[in-house]
Amino acid sequence: MRQICKQRRMEAAVQGERKAMLVRISGRVQGVSFRIWTLEEAERLGLSGWVRNEADGSVKALIAGPETAVSAMLARFWKGPRGASVSGVVSESADPDQASAGFRITG
Template sequence: MAEVARHIRVTGRVQGVFYRAWAQGQARELGVSGWIRNCPDGSVEAHLGGEEDCVDRMIQRMRQGPSNAQVDDVEVEEAAPENPGRFELRR
């Protein structure tokens, strides 16, 4: 399976509802590497890398989010791969 990388921006009520921690757990479960951080405009930004089917499943999960979140939109762009490994929370 091909390795891919995607840059994601999630808008809605996604800060202060444990969205990042939830996403980190989902990424670890799926074997997706990368990072996620809050943005000043209230959105959440992420970089996802890994097997294409795993990244696609991660994006689908991010469209739903945890129970306390309300996801309005998820923008997805192709991205250059970064260092593979773990999925980290950034500030």
């Protein structure tokens, strides 16, 4: 167990600190390809996690990766794809281990 923790710390130091955020994006974000755009942007940044539509009309995403990439994605959420009109981006810290490898659309 100690060896695994030490290895993870060394990997984090090499790759930059790994961070995860659970994000809710509100506004006109459904029906404008927001999930596909999020998938493409997350892959460009090397993030893992997921994105899905919520019943209240918002989009929810879990993004995880190097701190700089997570910060860049949070900023990109404010713009969104063409046709989107983002009125809010609310994020909270999450456990990076909750994000599986790769990025996917879950709903």
